[in-house]
Amino acid sequence: MQEQERTGKSPRAQSRVGLRDIAEALGISQTAVSFAINDKPGVSDETKRNVKEMARKLGWTPTYAAQALGSSRTMTVGFAPSRSADDYQTESFMLHFMAGAQLALSRKGYGLLFSPCTSLDEEIQVYRDWARRKRVDAVVLVDLRSNDPRPRLLRELGMPAVLAGGPDPDDIVPSLSIDDSRTMESVLVHLSLLGHQRIAYLSGDSHLDYCMERTKAFESFTSTRGLGPLWVEFTDFDVNKAVAITQRLLVEEEPPTAFIFESETLAAASIRVITEVCVRQSELSGKDGGRRYPYNMPATVSFEDSFICRSLYPSVTAVHRDAGEYGTLVAKLLLKSLSGRPVSGNRKVLTPQLIIRESTRLAAAD
Template identity: 60%
Template sequence: MHQSGANASKRVSLKDVADELGISQTAVSFAVNDKPGVSEKTKRKVKAAAERLGWSPVYAAQALSSSRTMTVGFVPSRSGGNLQTESFMLHFMAGLHDSLSRKGYGILYRPAQSLQEELSIYRDWSKRKRVDGVVLVDLRSQDPRPELLNELDIPAVLAGGPDPGDLVPSLSIDDSGTMDKILCHLVDVGRTRIAYFSGDRDLDYSKMRAAAFNELSTKYALEFSAVSYTNFDSEAAAAQTCSMMSGKFAPNAFIYENETMAAASLRALERLSLCDDVPAGLQNDDGRTFPDNLPAIVSFEDSFICTATYPSITAVHRDPGEYGKRVAKLLMKRLAGESVSGNRRILQPKLVVRESTTNGKGEVAADKS
């Protein structure tokens, strides 16, 4: 017999699930919300019955009853255009979404054009009780965000860090160890005049990478080393790279903080090496031309861009999606009331060696200059 239109459109409730199993509605509620008080066997039975009957949570009612919005805020302070070129951040967001959605949470993504705008957004969200927690990225010197979120009583976790005030628990990546791997490789292939193109001098991770580069330059007794800040501007990085290659003491290796700067600089060097007036730093005694006359190039971020260029770019590879998942899981612990503090260092990156630091055949080629 077919159900009537009224009955067919009736929403399945927790009471319907309880009646189906002959248990209390409270037990059903505990089971579907993974709360203590019912056995794992009962939880499995309830969830199976709920799925069979077509029950799904009403998040508006759930928010009213639990004071939760089932939403996590994410407010990176950067322009939308810049974000679209950052493969790491896009995959990081995908990892966040994957982990949060499994717990019924959604992401409220709202990029800000400045730090002050980001702070205003947090104040507005707190006033309207818009989110249950937030994910922070790009820790800065004297960063006001951890203290503000603590005052607003908004749970937060930090991707990066650590937070000097230990107000926000964090998950960080070993940038110092990664820089060591890069310099060790470059020295092994005979490159001892190395320039590092960093991003924003106000970002903690940019400062830590630059500090590690300067410290390790002494360890490896580099003939020449320099750090240049670009504010992640690919055109500026390419222009400065070409300018250095035209100087008397041209670097024979470059490290770039992201893959877009590395690719733009590689393209600029290609044009420079094929022009009529080739700079001394790109000349070879045996008359070889592009790409054999290029300095070694390494990117601190890996993506399809690094394999799409010619020569392909040696790069630091880590899994930003997995990073996002782990950051989301840390926030879920905070929202569940678990005691979480301090910094956890995860994801030891690996250096993927490609043509830009080899002879194009996968074999290491030492510098002859």
């Protein structure tokens, strides 16, 4: 009584609202409430709606420990991409992707366990360790490779997964992918309409499926249109290698009039070299002779968009995709699988948009 007089609330009102309170308010069993809250089969859609509405009215919120104990789940999704540490410092796509995934997961009480790896072998070992310790309920895969061992391994470990990218050729892991072939076509249409015939594509890693899909689209389009000479060079996402390739191509007898870069960091590093060459050519051409910087620059396009592309001069034409939304959609697909609903196959989502900026508006083909 003294406690109630001091706080103005009854001991019951101060205690945390539980599933029992929801069950008593609706006149149903606590088990039915648990099934409804966790979107499990066994109760009707109407019951699920009523339970969730009552939970909101009573101010119920899930308790991590109770969820994990009651469902034998960790309420955690694993994410262990094998990439270099520099990728997370210089490229924004993956960070926005993770933020979007976490947004969707947190709404269902899940957390994202991020464990970056430096190699495929390390990534595989992380999955084995997670399965042995029952550390996560499922994983998100990225960067599908040719003859990728991860989908088959995860099936053997009994660990649900979804793939951002793909599709998985063995159809083991369902996936959501971005239409890269159509995107490459839109880039090349833009460049060819500007009169560019000699185009260089500085790709990423020849073992990654999306790099190879873009490469095939590049080769198919340019062959059909009769463009050339052409260059496809793999950089392994190494900016130093990209710079060296760019320098080599610029001194060709007929150098490229346009460059396509796999990422904004490759583009930024290479544009510095391109600028130096073009400024020097402007100085040598004399006050009135020839096209001067930046109008004598080859056109440049980045397959990733970020503030880097907007901030450079000339600003860089880039392929824009909403990485946060992509992460959210991938996480929702995984949550659907974890809820017991059937998930299969591959769907293409988020057709990217080509943002045209100065790097192709100012540059003209020879």
